[in-house]
Amino acid sequence: MTKLAVENFSFRYREDGPEDLKQINWAPTPGSFNLLIGSSGSGKSTLLKAMTGLLPQFGGAITTGQITLDDLPIATVAPFERAKRFALLFQNPSRQFAMATPADQITFALENIQTDASLIPEQVATALAAVDISTLANQKLMTLSGGEKQKVALATILALGSEYILLDEPFANVDPHARHELMHLLKTLQIEYGKTIIVADHDFSGYTTLVDEVYQLSNHQLTQTDASVLNACITANPFFPAPSRNNLSPLALIDVRIDMAGRNLLQSANFALPAGQLGLLSGVNGSGKSTLFAAITHQRSYQGTITWQGQDSQKIKLKQWAQLVGLVFQDALDQFVALTVADELTLSQQHSHLPDYWTDARIQRTLTQLDLAEHTNANVYQLSGGQQKKLQVLSMLIMGQPVLLLDEPLAGLDMDSMHQVLDLIQTSLRDNQMSALMISHQRIGLKPYVDYEISLHERHLDTGGTQ
Known part of the structure; x- marks a missing residue:
């Protein structure tokens, strides 16, 4: 099992700006389900990108500490090897598409981690079926809804078979029924396949019975918090009247x-x-x-x-x-x-x-x-x-x-x-x-x-x- 460790990690985007992350220490328990919470701008997306090696490669600078993968600095691990261990679903899934259709996108991802060509078609079909979008396999990605694109991105992550699955606001554009299904799919991946799940989310509904640990980013620093914080945000979904026919x-x-x-x-x-x-x-x-x-x-x-x-x-x-x-x-x-x-x-x-x-x-x-x-x-x-x-x-x-x-x-x-x-x-x-x-x-x-x-x-x- 791959070991991930964030050690005294501080990071800033602008050389003359404030630190966007400060002295972060985190070693997620392998095979656990983790929820990362925090207000907008607290650094959740930045932390996830740094944990997968996208930062500082594509922006910013580390000011202190490091992130290691099996005790090696993550920047020294080849990208295709990182991809076998880490999969990150971006906050905007369209930003990680390179191909025209869902089937082509998943195929492309599998080719990039050097999957045996004879195994790819079956893995593509399995990933699409897992998130219930088999009928969209050959649809143009640009014609799909935001929620459908999010499912394609998640299917791509599932196909990669990575040990760590990191998701940045994965349900932001997903309807409640699909959200429930996808959350429980992630739980299945954790329980049956030993995946380590890390989700950054602002909406706490549905997590109470799923998560093992809750971490909070506040003032750009990370602390572990009690899961009871999730209960305070559970309220009934409201219903609204029909539109007025006057004025x-x-x-x-x-x-x-x-x-x-x-x-x-x-x-x-x-x-x-x-x-x-x-x-x-x-x-x-x-x-x-x-x-x-x-x-x-x-x-x-x-x-x-x-x-x-x-x-x-x-x-x-x-x-x-x-x-x-x-x-x-x-x-x-x-x-x-x-x-x-x-x-x-x-x-x-x-x-x-x-x-x-x-x-x-x-x-x-x-x-x-x-x-x-x-x-x-x-x-x-x-x-x-x-x-x-x-x-x-x-x-x-x-x-x-x-x-x-x-x-x-x-x-x-x-x-x-x-x-x-x-x-x-x-x-x-x-x-x-x-x-x-x-x-x-x-x-x-x-x-x-x-x-x-x-x-x-x-x-x-x-x-x-x-x-």
Whole structure:
């Protein structure tokens, strides 16, 4: 059994910046299930990347200590040998895909660890079946939902057969049923195959009976904590009313149908967006939620009619349409167009529809509320996943389109950060009479913020009745 040890390890991304990890000591028990918790920006992703040898190879510098693999500095172990022992699922699975389809991606991963070619087809099939995506084997990865991509990334990790399986927010874009199945699959890998599981997660639900040890990163330092901390966050999932049919926004869908990659995702949807409210769009992975948003913003073809104040939106120029309906992408990095936090916000201000509202003073106050005030000069690509989400939502709210669609804006956020973002959204909608619809698999903590829910289920948009 491979022995992993983190010894007095300190690390920083910027030479003149503060330490992002401080004096970390950790030797996970082989064959154990470990949960790594901590607020956004505490260093969870950084620690996992360092443990697999990606850092400092691809950025930053070690200031003290080392990470060893069987008593050898991890940097001295050949990458393909590390891959046999460690597998890391990134916070954004798309960042680790190199091939066009799930089957090709898993094949490529197995080839890179020099697997016997005659064994690869069976191992690919077994990995896909383990996460219940055999039917997606030859689908184009770019056509899959965020949750489906996450399953592909996990299938790739399973195929590698690594002793240590490290997962960074692996269920952020996964529906509750799939989350439950995948968590118990990880537990099976631990119990039956002796795998060491290390999961970084902000959502504690479902872990109480699974984990052996809980570790917390706070102030960039690691401590072991009692598993009872997980119980404090267990609450019932709330349910929300149907959307109001009064006081509607200018946006409406009339008999909208969406097909993609030979599949019908949506049949004859009729929906008028309520004005000045935040709605929740729910549905299982792959049901077409993100595709619906892409259709509404004219990034995906559709049949039927999407109207604005009764006018067919196809008759509105694309540039003008983008000024009416904004989209917060599922992947924050796809949204950014500037290098630093300050530059990104300045660009949004320059194109804002609400310049009198989003003053410099208000933006500064908001940055403080989001715990981003100390990062204004930081490179957006060096922020944590949670910090990137906060910046992304703020940047789009500053743009001030009358209608805003938010695709998984809460993924990867700890509970405090989630409330910060939802407070910001709610205040902006109320103050500026904007309307918003949000995709989120996270339901816990939404009760004070969400006004209504619609569901995309079995190719139909369930609005609680006929609009």
